[in-house]
Amino acid sequence: MAAIAAKDEQAAPSGRKGGPLPLLALPLGWMLVFYLIPLALLLVHAFWSVDYLTIDRTFTLENIKAVFTVAPYPAVLIRTLLMAAAVTLTDIAIAFPISWWLAKKVTSHRELLLMLVVFPLWSSYLVRAFAWKTILGTNGILNSFLQTTGITSEPISAFLYSKTGMYITFCHVWLPFMILPLYTILDRLPDTLLEASGDLGGNGWKTFLRVILPLSLPGLLAGSVSVFSLTMGDYITPSLIGGSPGTELIGGIVADQFGVANNWPLGAALILPILAIVIGLLLVANRFGALGRDER
Amino acid sequence: MNIANAIPEPMPAGPKGRKPVWLTVASIITFLFLYLPLVVVVLYSFSATKVNAWPIKGYTLDWYRELFQDEDIWDAVRFSTFIGIVAASIAVVLGTLTAYALDRYRFRGKPLIRFAIGMPIVLPGIVTGVALLAFFTGVLGLNLSRWTIIIGHATFCTVLIVNNVAARLSQLPRSLDEASADLGATPLTTFRRITFPLIRPAIVAGAILAFTLSFDEIVVTFFLTGREKTLPLLIWGRLRRGISPEINAAATVIILVSLVLVLASYWFTRKSETN
Amino acid sequence: MAVAKTQPGGRTAADPPSIELRRVRKSFGDFTAVAGVDLTVGQGEFLTLLGPSGCGKTTTLRMIGGFELPSSGEVLIEGAQMGNLPPYRRPVNTVFQNYALFPHLSVGKNVAYGLEMSGVPRGDRERRVREALDLVRLPNVENRRPSELSGGQQQRVALARALVNHPSVLLLDEPLGALDLKLRKAMQLELKHLNREVGATFVYVTHDQEEALTMSDRIAVMNEGRILQLGAPEEIYERPRSRFVADFIGQTNFIECDVLGPDGRFVACRTAGGETIRAIPAVEAPAGGTITVAVRPEKVSLDAEAPGGLSANWNRLTGTLTEVIYLGTHTQLVVALPGEGQIVVHRQNRMLGETEPSTGQQLTVAFDPASATVLAE
Numbered sequence: 042m043a044a045i046a047a048k049d050e051q052a053a054p055s056g057r058k059g060g061p062l063p064l065l066a067l068p069l070g071w072m073l074v075f076y077l078i079p080l081a082l083l084l085v086h087a088f089w090s091v092d093y094l095t096i097d098r099t100f101t102l103e104n105i106k107a108v109f110t111v112a113p114y115p116a117v118l119i120r121t122l123l124m125a126a127a128v129t130l131t132d133i134a135i136a137f138p139i140s141w142w143l144a145k146k147v148t149s150h151r152e153l154l155l156m157l158v159v160f161p162l163w164s165s166y167l168v169r170a171f172a173w174k175t176i177l178g179t180n181g182i183l184n185s186f187l188q189t190t191g192i193t194s195e196p197i198s199a200f201l202y203s204k205t206g207m208y209i210t211f212c213h214v215w216l217p218f219m220i221l222p223l224y225t226i227l228d229r230l231p232d233t234l235l236e237a238s239g240d241l242g243g244n245g246w247k248t249f250l251r252v253i254l255p256l257s258l259p260g261l262l263a264g265s266v267s268v269f270s271l272t273m274g275d276y277i278t279p280s281l282i283g284g285s286p287g288t289e290l291i292g293g294i295v296a297d298q299f300g301v302a303n304n305w306p307l308g309a310a311l312i313l314p315i316l317a318i319v320i321g322l323l324l325v326a327n328r329f330g331a332l333g334r335d336e337r
Numbered sequence: 338m339n340i341a342n343a344i345p346e347p348m349p350a351g352p353k354g355r356k357p358v359w360l361t362v363a364s365i366i367t368f369l370f371l372y373l374p375l376v377v378v379v380l381y382s383f384s385a386t387k388v389n390a391w392p393i394k395g396y397t398l399d400w401y402r403e404l405f406q407d408e409d410i411w412d413a414v415r416f417s418t419f420i421g422i423v424a425a426s427i428a429v430v431l432g433t434l435t436a437y438a439l440d441r442y443r444f445r446g447k448p449l450i451r452f453a454i455g456m457p458i459v460l461p462g463i464v465t466g467v468a469l470l471a472f473f474t475g476v477l478g479l480n481l482s483r484w485t486i487i488i489g490h491a492t493f494c495t496v497l498i499v500n501n502v503a504a505r506l507s508q509l510p511r512s513l514d515e516a517s518a519d520l521g522a523t524p525l526t527t528f529r530r531i532t533f534p535l536i537r538p539a540i541v542a543g544a545i546l547a548f549t550l551s552f553d554e555i556v557v558t559f560f561l562t563g564r565e566k567t568l569p570l571l572i573w574g575r576l577r578r579g580i581s582p583e584i585n586a587a588a589t590v591i592i593l594v595s596l597v598l599v600l601a602s603y604w605f606t607r608k609s610e611t612n
Numbered sequence: 613m614a615v616a617k618t619q620p621g622g623r624t625a626a627d628p629p630s631i632e633l634r635r636v637r638k639s640f641g642d643f644t645a646v647a648g649v650d651l652t653v654g655q656g657e658f659l660t661l662l663g664p665s666g667c668g669k670t671t672t673l674r675m676i677g678g679f680e681l682p683s684s685g686e687v688l689i690e691g692a693q694m695g696n697l698p699p700y701r702r703p704v705n706t707v708f709q710n711y712a713l714f715p716h717l718s719v720g721k722n723v724a725y726g727l728e729m730s731g732v733p734r735g736d737r738e739r740r741v742r743e744a745l746d747l748v749r750l751p752n753v754e755n756r757r758p759s760e761l762s763g764g765q766q767q768r769v770a771l772a773r774a775l776v777n778h779p780s781v782l783l784l785d786e787p788l789g790a791l792d793l794k795l796r797k798a799m800q801l802e803l804k805h806l807n808r809e810v811g812a813t814f815v816y817v818t819h820d821q822e823e824a825l826t827m828s829d830r831i832a833v834m835n836e837g838r839i840l841q842l843g844a845p846e847e848i849y850e851r852p853r854s855r856f857v858a859d860f861i862g863q864t865n866f867i868e869c870d871v872l873g874p875d876g877r878f879v880a881c882r883t884a885g886g887e888t889i890r891a892i893p894a895v896e897a898p899a900g901g902t903i904t905v906a907v908r909p910e911k912v913s914l915d916a917e918a919p920g921g922l923s924a925n926w927n928r929l930t931g932t933l934t935e936v937i938y939l940g941t942h943t944q945l946v947v948a949l950p951g952e953g954q955i956v957v958h959r960q961n962r963m964l965g966e967t968e969p970s971t972g973q974q975l976t977v978a979f980d981p982a983s984a985t986v987l988a989e
Contacts, residue, residue, distance in 0.1 A: 061438035065450070068431040068495065072453050075492050079472035080464070086471060096475065135370070138363040146360060156603065161371050163546065164595040165553040167569045168588040171576050172374030175381060175389045178580070182377060186391040216371060266459070274461020277555060281576060292463050299467045299560060305475065312464060319460055512712035515679050518699040519706045520777065521729035530725075534716050 084316075086309035096305065104310030113289070118314055121291040124204070125272040128211040129219075129265050135212070136219040136264065141253075143220075144227035145235075158224070162217035170278045173210040177201045177282065202285040210282045215271050219264035226260030227253075262326040270319045291315060375592060382585035389580060400586040410587060413571040417552050420483060420567060424490035425547040429540055431491065432498025437532075439499070440506040441514075457493035462556035465493060470560040481563040489561045490554060494547035501543030505536045505609055538609030545602035549595055628691030630655045630781055630813035631676060636685035638671050645671040647837035648685070658807045658814045660824040663834035664860070669817045670785055672834070676815060677783050678702045690780055700729070704781040705774035709789060711766045713758035719745075719769050720754030726777040744776035745769075747806070764795045771803075775810060784816045788823065800826045821861040825849065833857045849908075853894040853988050858906040865912070865955045866987075867905045867929075871898055879986050881905070884951025889927035891984035904987045909944070909958040911983040914969070915976035917959075926978040929955060933975045936968050943968060947975050 087104055090097045108114050143154060161169065176182045177200035184196040200206050234256075235248060254261075276292035283289065291311060298308030385395030404410060435454060439447055457465050469489050473479045509532070517527040555569040562570060568591070572584055631653040638646040646668040653659045661669035674680040675687055678699035687694040689703060699706075705726065713722050723741045732740070745751055748768040758766055767787060774782055784803070788796045804827045807814045818824055824831045825845045832842045833856075841848055841857045852858035855866065869881035869889065874897050878890035881903055891905040913919075915928060931954070935946035938961075945957040957977055969975060 060444055061442035064434045064438040064442075068435040068454070069450070071431055071495075072492070075469065075472075075488050076457055076465070077453065079468040079476075082476055083464075083468040083471050086475075135367055138360055139367040142360050142364040156599075157368065158371070160596065160599055161375070163549050163553075163599045164375070165569065165588070165591045167553065167555050167573060168378060168591055169374055171572075171580070171584070171588070172378045174576070175580055175585070176374060176377055178389070180388055180390060182381075182389055182391050189391055213370060213374060216367075270459065270461050274463040275556070276463060277573065281573075292461070295463055295467065296559070299470055305467075305471055308467060309471070312467065315461060316464060323459065510710065510712060512708045512710060513714060515677075515699065516706070516708055516712035516714070516773075517725070518679075519677060519704070520726035520773070521700045522725075523700055524698075526729070531714055 083309050083312065086306050087313055089306045091304045091306050094303065104306050105313065107307060108310050108314065114294070114311065117289050117291050117294055120204075120289075121273060122318070124208065124211070124290060125269045127208060128215065128272045129268045131208075131212045132216050132219040132268050133261060133265065135216060136223050140220050140223040140227050140260075143224050144230075145232070155224070158217060158220050162221065166214055167277065169214050170210055170281055173206065173213065174201065174281050177206045177209070202283060202288065204283070204288050206282040207278055207288065207290075210278050211272050211275070214278070215268040218267040218271065222260040222263040222267075223257060224260075226257050230256055259326075259330045262329050266319070266322045266326045269322060273315050273319060378585050378588045379592065382582060382589040384582055384585075387582060389582075389585075400582040403583050404586045404590070407583070409566075409571060410568070413566050413568040416483070416565050417568040420486050420490060421548040421551040424487045424494055424551045425544045427487070427491035428494035428498050428547045429544050431495045432543065433502050433536075433540060435495070436499045436502035436506055440503055451499075454499055455496045458496050462493070462554075463560075465489060466557040466560035469557070473561070481561055483563065483565060485561045485563070486558055486567070489557045490551040493554075493557065494550055497547045497550065498540065498543040501539045501546070501606070502536055505539035506532075508610070509535055536609070538605045542602045542605035542609065545598050545605065549598045549602075553591070553595065627655070628688070629653060630657065630690065631815065632686075632688040632691075633672070633676075634686040634688070636672070636675060636682045636687060638668075638675060638680060638683050644837055646675070646682075649837075649839055651832060651839065651842070653813055653815060656807070656811050656813055658804065658816065658827055658829045660816045660818060660828040660831045661834055662818060662821060662824040662831050662861075664819055667834040668837040669819075669834050673706075673783050673785055673815060673817045676781070677704055677706050703779055704783055705777050705779040706783040706785065707770045707774050707787045709785045709787065711758075711770040711787075713766055713769055713773070715758060717758075718754060719756050719758060719761070722758065722769060723754075723773045723776050726773065730777065740776055741772075744772040747775065747809070748772045748802075763790055764799070767791060767799065771806070775806070775812070778810070779812055781813045781815065784814060786818055787816075788818075788820075796823070803827055825861070833860060835860075850983070851892075851894060851985055852906060853985075855904060855906070855987050858985070858987065863909055863956065864906045865909060867907070867949075867953055867955065868902055869905060870902055871900045878981050879903070881986075883929065883949070884953060885929065885931070885949055887927075887929055889929070889984070890925075890981035891927075891986045892982060893986040893988075895988040898986065905984050906987055907955075907979050907984040909956040910942070910960075912955060912957045912977050912979045914945075914957065914959065915978045918978045923978055923980075926980055927984065928976055928978050930974060930976045931955065933969055933971050933973050936971060938968075945969070945975075947977055 086096070088100050088102070090099070090101050090103060108118070139158070143151065143158065147154060174181070178184070179196050179198050179201060181201065183200060184193075187193045188196065230253070234252065272290075274292050275290070276296040279288065279290045279293045283293075291314075295308050295311045295315075298304045298311065302308075380393065381389050382400055383396045383398070384393045385397040385399075386393075432454075435450070439450065466489070469485065469492075470481075473485050474481065479485070513531055513535070514527055517531045518524070522530065553569060555567075555573060558567050558570060559573075566574065568587075572587060575581070575584055629652045631651070633649050633651040636646060636649045636651075637644070649668075649672055651659075651672075661672055663669045671680060675682050676689070678694065678697055678701075681696060694702060713719075714725070717725070720738075720741055723744055724737050727737045727740060741754065742751070745753065745768075748771050750765060750768045750772065753761065753765070753769070758769060761769065767790075770787065787803075788799050791799065800823055803814070803816075807827075816824075816827065825848075828845055830842060830844055831848050832839045833848060834840065835856050841853050843851075848857065849861055852861065852864070858864040858866070867883060867889070869883045872880040872882055872888065874880070875890055877892060879893050879897050880888055880890050882888050889905065891907075913923075915923075918926060929947075929949055931947040931949040933945060934948045934954070935944070937944040937946075940961070942958045942960050945959060946954055947957065948954045955977060
């Protein structure tokens with residue numbers, strides 16, 4: 042090694058100043074070709090129209106107009122928004138106590154309990170959604186339970202194929218997406234801060250509203266964006282649990298346009314409001330640091 | 338407030354000491370809400386009757402016997418496994434490269450790259466699904482096949498690897514690379530002999546999660562599948578015809594497999610942190 | 613030193629210096645870490661870069677090792693231009709601040725890593741690894757993981773891992789920082805012995821002045837990206853050139869006074885209290901104006917105790933004793949001088965029952981003009 046000669050000098054690799062581009066070329070190329078370009082092309086579809094089975098590539102705003110004027114699209118859109126909002130708020134309400142409990146109160150088996158919360162996130166979404174179909178069905182467990190115990194005499198059909206059924210199912214399947222970010226941020230809140238607020242005379246509610254809630258906002262927003270976005274785009278739960286007229290959500294309508302109805306431009310136009318709302322939420326969440334700040 | 342307590346007690350006096358009962362009760366109810374549906378599926382997979390009614394009239398293993406003799410199910414399992422392995426492998430390559438570049442280089446636009454990689458999982462899956470469907474069949478004129486599914490899955494799995502590997506890389510002191518270079522190793526040798534062995538458990542942990550996600554995925558897959566069906570698609574198709582206890586049995590197996598995979602991933606993460 | 617030996621074109625004479633830095637600068641964005649350093653290190657020398665954190669010492673070391681490239685200037689090792697050479701092509705090895713042992717490899721594999729990279733056959737490798745571990749007095753640990761060793765042992769492994777390659781230059785970046793005081797003292801001596809034994813040039817970075825004084829052949833005191841003074845430990849300690857060097861290394865009295873004029877090899881000046889003192893100029897005698905004279909507390913005696921005949925032409929200052937602090941080996945006396953200044957005196961505690969002067973009394977202190985330095989500021 043000591044014998045590094047002058048000739049080596051010329052052969053010195055110039056790669057030291059080379060940036061990360063050689064490494065990033067493949068992943069960024071992949072994301073560009075298989076995500077960003079398809080996404081852009083999809084949006085372009087919204088401004089085309091369908092002529093029998095072929096796509097007419099002349100610019101038109103008809104589809105966009107249809108989304109906001111032609112029945113049932115505006116109603117479905119509003120219903121989806123309300124559903125997503127209701128599910129998000131409910132999950133916040135359910136997630137807060139358990140996240141707080143896990144982060145600040147549990148002293149033993151914390152790791153196990155955490156894993157129990159996280160596991161549903163990785164267990165099949167389809168299985169968890171159809172479990173509710175088993176429970177809520179006309180001849181399902183809930184109804185037969187109510188009848189067997191004599192609480193009701195007739196099966197209640199309102200559970201399945203209803204907005205209520207979808208609402209319960211959505212709240213269940215997306216709950217871990219709310220708990221995880223919320224727990225993470227609460228866990229990082231120093232206990233001393235909460236004690237300080239107590240010492241300054243803040244009672245429980247005041248401490249919660251003035252200290253805990255503002256500080257947990259990033260986690261809350263991160264979870265909310267996930268839950269809202271997942272509800273907005275879903276079509277599996279509606280097909281399993283919803284399904285009666287007046288329960289359609291936008292995801293199902295979009296799926297139909299790309300399936301049986303075969304009207305891609307309209308489907309793409311219907312996706313625009315979903316995208317706009319989710320990206321809007323992302324920008325808001327990002328402002329509050331919900332998406333994590335980069336170190337450099 | 339308490340003057341007698343000039344020197345504050347360390348922890349026990351803190352908020353952890355007080356445990357409001359309602360909080361514990363609420364947490365237990367939440368756990369029930371999370372797990373009751375899963376328990377129901379598992380229980381009714383042993384139900385002797387075809388109808389999912391309360392109470393369970395008798396127990397049987399027939400549905401499992403039926404399940405394991407169901408060739409369509411096995412085909413779907415094999416297909417989903419293949420998709421999961423290939424998609425996770427592609428995601429490992431893309432994700433490890435990205436995480437390494439993000440960790441080891443200073444450059445502008447890092448948040449943008451993180452955002453772009455995370456997009457497929459942040460935006461609703463249906464968007465990815467229809468965008469790729471339109472791209473493959475409409476723009477490129479390709480037929481849907483297992484490869485279109487794999488591309489879709491690899492795209493949204495990459496972020497899992499990036500997150501896992503980036504977290505591990507950020508724990509590794511940069512001086513390890515420098516020490517290796519100092520001892521005469523070229524950058525490639527340093528990666529092969531030092532960096533890679535140290536991030537390998539994190540890669541494996543991420544790969545298992547990616548496989549799990551791919552194996553369970555349905556929203557994107559629905560739009561990208563050709564003639565062959567993944568396991569979730571097969572189950573979904575049958576569910577539309579009504580629930581059978583055999584599906585409960587299949588779901589139970591899926592829950593078990595997910596559990597094993599998540600535990601394995603967790604184990605690798607722990608291993609990587611204690612190294 | 614050896615600058616004169618270097619001939620144009622980077623070619624060198626028969627015996628080039630071990631390391632040569634020529635006008636080396638390094639900036640990170642707007643921040644200048646190293647602002648033009650010229651330095652020549654001789655073969656086998658133990659040179660310490662000493663300074664507070666952020667002074668550029670570590671960056672200088674990293675430029676020798678090849679972990680950073682200079683923004684401008686040249687680095688030569690063994691007379692060869694380093695240019696853009698990456699670390700793995702430089703004949704230097706480094707002991708890192710936190711050892712940077714590879715956690716997934718055994719101690720033996722850690723030490724063998726460099727040998728493996730340079731293609732040393734397996735048999736030789738094993739022998740040399742054993743020798744290196746013996747050299748740092750750490751036998752029979754080849755099969756252990758670094759995490760199973762104590763901090764001091766890890767330190768030795770890092771040392772063995774670097775030395776096993778017989779580098780002509782060993783770079784050490786605050787290697788003893790994480791050790792406790794006692795272990796640090798022992799390692800200081802060991803490092804000095806190793807330097808002699810293996811004959812490699814050692815470049816050592818530290819912010820610990822005592823460490824620097826103990827081990828170095830020469831010390832380069834750095835601040836704000838520059839070398840303020842370069843010299844043997846005694847030189848740095850006895851003849852600090854600037855207020856920064858005098859203050860950073862050991863404890864020093866600073867006495868402001870107005871120049872009266874040269875007096876042989878001394879400069880004479882008048883203090884705020886109207887007393888005339890003399891001191892040796894660090895660089896060249898100042899013609900006039902206000903100067904600062906530096907004198908170490910242990911060089912100052914109480915006038916009554918000053919050695920007889922010798923002290924006839926010593927500097928004398930009179931003031932009020934304000935503080936007496938017993939410090940074990942010595943007692944620290946603080947004497948307030950007329951005006952704003954004060955002078956600290958370290959009085960050796962030679963025997964029990966010595967009577968200490970009491971605070972408040974008038975006291976005259978004395979010191980040899982040869983031990984006082986006029987700082988160049």
